[in-house]
Amino acid sequence: MYFNSNTVAFLDGEFVQASEATCGVYAQSLHYGYAVFEGIRAYNTPQGSQIFKAREHYERLHYSCKAVGLPLEYSVEELTQISYQLLEKNGLTDAYIRPLVYAATPNMSLKHATSGNLLMAVWEWGKYLGDQSLRLTISPYERPNPKAVPIEAKVAGHYVNSIIASSEAKGRGYDEALLLDMNGFVAEGPGANFFFEKDGELYTAPAGSILRGITRNTIIDLAREAGITVYEKFFTPTELQGAVGAFMTGTAAEVIGVLSVDELVFEKPFAETLGAQLAKRYHDLVTGVLTPALSSK
Ligand code: PMP
Numbered sequence: 001m002y003f004n005s006n007t008v009a010f011l012d013g014e015f016v017q018a019s020e021a022t023c024g025v026y027a028q029s030l031h032y033g034y035a036v037f038e039g040i041r042a043y044n045t046p047q048g049s050q051i052f053k054a055r056e057h058y059e060r061l062h063y064s065c066k067a068v069g070l071p072l073e074y075s076v077e078e079l080t081q082i083s084y085q086l087l088e089k090n091g092l093t094d095a096y097i098r099p100l101v102y103a104a105t106p107n108m109s110l111k112h113a114t115s116g117n118l119l120m121a122v123w124e125w126g127k128y129l130g131d132q133s134l135r136l137t138i139s140p141y142e143r144p145n146p147k148a149v150p151i152e153a154k155v156a157g158h159y160v161n162s163i164i165a166s167s168e169a170k171g172r173g174y175d176e177a178l179l180l181d182m183n184g185f186v187a188e189g190p191g192a193n194f195f196f197e198k199d200g201e202l203y204t205a206p207a208g209s210i211l212r213g214i215t216r217n218t219i220i221d222l223a224r225e226a227g228i229t230v231y232e233k234f235f236t237p238t239e240l241q242g243a244v245g246a247f248m249t250g251t252a253a254e255v256i257g258v259l260s261v262d263e264l265v266f267e268k269p270f271a272e273t274l275g276a277q278l279a280k281r282y283h284d285l286v287t288g289v290l291t292p293a294l295s296s297k
Contacts, residue, residue, distance in 0.1 A: 002123045008089040010082050010120040015089060018121065026106030028113060033157025035102035036064035039251045042087055042095050042122075045288025049093035052251075052286045054080040056214045058099075060154065065101055067153035069112030072101050079120075086122050096125035096252065102156075128191065128252035129176060133259035133270045136189070138237055139177035141165040143187040143209045151209060162190030176248075178237075178261055181209035185234040192250035194258070195219065195230075196243040196266075197274050206232040215249040215282070222281045228274060240264055245273030255279035 003009070007018035029035040040057045042049050051057075058076040065072040074082070083097050099120045103113035144151060144161055151158070161179075166189075169177035178194060181187040187209040188194050193216040195204045202223055204216065220230045240246070245266045246258035255278060257270025270276050284290035 002121065007121075007123075008086065010086050010118070012117050012119075015086070021119065023102070023104055023117075023119075024106060026108075027102065027104045028107040028109075029102035029104070029156070031108065032110070033155070033160060034068065034070070034113070035100055035156035036061065036068060036070060036154055037098060037100040037156060038064075038154060040083070040097040040099070041251050041286070042083070042093065042097060043286045043288070044094045045286075047288055049084075049087055050288060051080065051083055051097065053214050053218070054083065056217075057251075060214070061099060061101065064150075064153035064155060065116065067150035068155055070101050070103060071113065071116040072118070073116070074118060082120055083122075086120055090122050092122055092124060094124070095122045097122050100156075125252065127254050127256065128250065129248065129256045131256065132175075133257035134175040134248065135259050136176055136178040136261045137169045137172060137174040138262055139165040139169060139179045141168065141177070141179060143179045143181050145182050146209055152207070152212060154211060159190075166190040180237070181205075183234070185209075185236055186240075189248050189250075192248040192253045192256075194246065194248055195275065196240055196246040196258075198243045200274070201229040201231065202274060203231045203233060203235055206234060208234075213250055215251055215254070218285070219249050219255065219278050219282060222278055222285065223274070226277070226281070237261065237264075242267075244268050245270055245275055247273070247275035247279070255282050 003018035008015050009018040009021050011021045038057045038061045042051045058079045101116045101118055104117040165177040165179055176189055179187050187205050193213045195202050223230050243266055245268050248256050
């Protein structure tokens, strides 16, 4: 599904057959989850295939590398250019792009890597959480404590928390988990940010215990352009009572409605909420239908 015998990947300066790209079992990254990555999408637009917010994603990749001390030798411009070349080599225009910076050197020490390796892969990927409104459950797992890890960096090891939280929620029959922070405030999903609507206004968790998603920022811009007030503030699950609707945002998930959080069912179907209006504007923006304004910066 992610690759076949014709798929091309980029590995350490070369375009290679994805099926032949390998990584040694003594690699420091494999043993300690010591790698960083991005999730990016390219869309078909009237101007051809366009990577949405490539600069923001590759700046975040650089930030993540710095946060964990992994060297990355490619500039934002080079990474963007490699992404477009990789899409072209794979004949893809509407696709998900996954750059991964890791430490391939056999190394069992707990020291920063002295060199970083770069893998980039592309594949076709539908909306990660589907397009039906989600039934969420508050996870018994919290988001990692931001004093323990650089939470705003997209570090591979952080996703062990995401895997166990998501799997636990699905094991109890829900579609996805909603994680609290160490203080009991709603933080985010395992791979997406969370918003809710009350009295014509939107609320989402502030920076602190979340990955400040590029989709989240885009939705905030689109909402404010449309005159909708967005609060970035801490809130508990109890404060969701009386909410009209909710949704999640992420590059892979895009914008997806939330039907319920445990027993609490939101008042309106997603289609009748601000989230649905913003989902439409987001789709128009990424596919080049909506003229970029503030939201494209
Ligand atoms: N939170 C987490 C934990 C994520 O993994 C993601 C996906 N990158 C997001 C939020 C959404 O981020 P973005 O909109 O930048 O994809």
